[in-house]
Amino acid sequence: MNSDPNQRGRLRKAPENFLDQAGIRTVFAEGKRGRRDFIRNAFAAAVAGTAGGSALAQANPVPAEGGDPNILTLPPWSSTLGKAVATDGYGLPSKYEANVQRRPSPGLTQTTQASVSFAPLQSLFGIVTPSGLHFERHHQGWVDVDPSKHRFMINGMVKTPMVFTMDELMRLPTVSRFHFIECGANSGMQWGNVAVPTVQYSHGMLSCSEFTGVPLITLLQMAGADLKKGRFLLAEGADGSSMTRTIPMELIESGEVLVAFGQNGEMLRPENGYPLRLVVPGVQGVSWVKYLRRVEVGDKPWATKDEAVHYIDLMPDGQHRQYTSIQECKSVVTTPSGGQVLLDKGFYSINGLAWSGRGKVKRVDVSVDGGHNWKTARLQEPVQSKCLTRFSLDWAWDGKPALIQSRAMDETGYVQPTYKQLRDVRGTRSIYHNNAIQTWLVQESGEVKNVQLG
Ligand SMILES: Nc1nc2c(c(=O)[nH]1)N[C@H]1C(S)=C(S)[C@@H](COP(=O)(O)O)O[C@H]1N2
Ligand SMILES: [Mo]
Numbered sequence: 001m002n003s004d005p006n007q008r009g010r011l012r013k014a015p016e017n018f019l020d021q022a023g024i025r026t027v028f029a030e031g032k033r034g035r036r037d038f039i040r041n042a043f044a045a046a047v048a049g050t051a052g053g054s055a056l057a058q059a060n061p062v063p064a065e066g067g068d069p070n071i072l073t074l075p076p077w078s079s080t081l082g083k084a085v086a087t088d089g090y091g092l093p094s095k096y097e098a099n100v101q102r103r104p105s106p107g108l109t110q111t112t113q114a115s116v117s118f119a120p121l122q123s124l125f126g127i128v129t130p131s132g133l134h135f136e137r138h139h140q141g142w143v144d145v146d147p148s149k150h151r152f153m154i155n156g157m158v159k160t161p162m163v164f165t166m167d168e169l170m171r172l173p174t175v176s177r178f179h180f181i182e183c184g185a186n187s188g189m190q191w192g193n194v195a196v197p198t199v200q201y202s203h204g205m206l207s208c209s210e211f212t213g214v215p216l217i218t219l220l221q222m223a224g225a226d227l228k229k230g231r232f233l234l235a236e237g238a239d240g241s242s243m244t245r246t247i248p249m250e251l252i253e254s255g256e257v258l259v260a261f262g263q264n265g266e267m268l269r270p271e272n273g274y275p276l277r278l279v280v281p282g283v284q285g286v287s288w289v290k291y292l293r294r295v296e297v298g299d300k301p302w303a304t305k306d307e308a309v310h311y312i313d314l315m316p317d318g319q320h321r322q323y324t325s326i327q328e329c330k331s332v333v334t335t336p337s338g339g340q341v342l343l344d345k346g347f348y349s350i351n352g353l354a355w356s357g358r359g360k361v362k363r364v365d366v367s368v369d370g371g372h373n374w375k376t377a378r379l380q381e382p383v384q385s386k387c388l389t390r391f392s393l394d395w396a397w398d399g400k401p402a403l404i405q406s407r408a409m410d411e412t413g414y415v416q417p418t419y420k421q422l423r424d425v426r427g428t429r430s431i432y433h434n435n436a437i438q439t440w441l442v443q444e445s446g447e448v449k450n451v452q453l454g
Helices: 005-010 031-056 166-170 188-192 199-203 216-222 249-253 419-426
Strands: 115-118 136-138 151-156 162-165 175-182 206-215 232-237 244-248 258-263 277-279 292-298 330-335 346-355 361-367 389-397 402-410 439-442 448-451
Touching (some): 031 389, 151 216, 166 258, 175 258, 175 277, 188 199, 199 330, 206 216, 330 361, 361 389
Parallel strands (some): 151 292
Antiparallel strands (some): 115 136, 175 206, 402 439, 439 448
């Protein structure tokens, strides 16, 4: 084992646990160039503090003497009575925001039952995805579960099999935590070098909410689960998809896995699993079983259809990698991004999202020249574990073509790979777990396009 602590951090050995059963965790060496970048980046970060000010000086508001009629004349809403309180009782966004919607991808076959719609990442601020814009992925359509009839059962290697009503569950002590959920197939179309037009379609199977629920370990203890022998848990949903996934017990013992009913301060939305879903922080979306009705404690993985046939990674040697559930460190610039147009030269706040299924985001670097030079971005506080983190960098656009990228690093020292690094290990025939660095080309016209660099 290498004794250089930096080297050790970057070339982390695959931990010998269930999630990495195949023993082929994708780990990327930064190599010598990376180390130099590291030093250069530290320098760039120091400069960015001062350089930021000069970029901002190029921001371009219209001077007040311009006599903008929108400031000189009172609009009707300033000189009339407002509307009475909303009578429908549940607030809606302004009608001027009607184009901010989740959308099914034009490139994917949609049937009424098996479908996906993507969150509009280009339109969101901060880290929370409003519940009505949360991406949706259903293997057999979403269902409208009656909470008074919904039951949650614990069986398998337990002393006392138990069945809970929603009322019984909701009386227990709860926790509320912010976590991202990302479908393992997010960015999947880009394996084949398909230039998906917008960040909504390239990265929008990603959302982040405050989830409220009971730690699953509490419920397992109530049922007297045999945690010595029962090292695995099967989670099952109540919809027609027979969604079943194996969860390793060490994740549950960490206390992070929740049996959740709350999302952003209210009950889960039907599309997101109302009235109960599993929250498995850091793990790909498919394991976050919705309409959760049963968990079973067992002593080996189940190899169900959704972990033996689907959600496996086809490697270059023709073998399949199984149980690669953790969503590795990834980031994407959401502004500017594909389909947007920069109207003028001058100041822009490049910003985007970074996340890691292994903990906190430690740092994000941004490049405007396709990865030759990097500057360290600001991270918006609080930076939370297995949660989206918003980053930003001040930028003055000179009107010339620019290649915008972000590269995230998590607290384990893992660095988000380039497409070349990713393909060297994973080949080109995968569907899942594409966490490569995204590139947006800003053209002289100001139009922003998705391009793929090695
Ligand atoms: N019961 C059930 N749970 C499910 C699914 C499903 O179809 N049925 N889809 C899974 C997949 S593939 C993903 S990515 C996430 C999506 O969660 P969301 O629709 O709340 O975004 O739910 C998972 N849980
Ligand atoms: Mo998924």
